[in-house]
Amino acid sequence: MRLDKYLCEAGLGTRTQVKKLLKSGVVAVNGRTVFRPEQKLSETDRVEVSGKEISVSEFEYWMLNKPDGYVSATEDRTFPTVLELLPEGARGDLFPVGRLDRDTEGLLLLTNDGKLAHFLLSPRRHVDKVYYARIRGEITEAHVKAFEEGLDIGDEKRTLPAVLEILPKSREKDAGASEWESRESEDCTPEAEPEIRVTLREGRYHQVKRMFEAVGCRVMYLKRLSMGSLRLDETLAPGEARPLTEEEVKALKEETGC
């Protein structure tokens, strides 16, 4: 790997910032000051910045607040991909863990840890995914029951039981409403679009939209709030990303047994 790329991946800044760092003469490889960004490193080379050894961790984990309009893929011919939203210093081998539809917003995990991704997506592990949605059509207790029983959405098997919660209408919310509920409804919810939260234990293609279609309704807006223990950081504006904290990574690994 090139030295400048290595320094970027170690979190020392963008390519431009790293070039400046090299110019200032604080970077040493195996005890010798190096100025050339293109210098190649081998596995055993020891890199120091201002006398402190630095290393690149094997895995990176990023939380993205996915905005509308981006595809959850590493490349696409027509639309921008979620990878384009990561900062310049992020590793080049990251991929999204599962897919959100192009028009779905919210929590998306990006990593290069294939094992963790596999465990999080495995249909046998039933990692909970929580979504907020606005729906066209009336939602009643009958829908709650139907979701609980599992639905025929045209696949071989019915869906696993899902928890559907009808959120109180914005103006009826009491002071004790959770942060999620009150934040989501800050934007003017059209009167005719009930707000719901749904918890799925699986992740089939277009699953939330297909479940609502199966009961005669339509999803008008969809946002993922959490996946397992990982909860969307609401301080991230749509399109913003941040690395997961050590605690967040630890909790995900613990719950998947990775």
Ligand code: URA
């Ligand atoms: N279900 C959907 O219908 N779309 C998504 O993006 C995620 C879950």
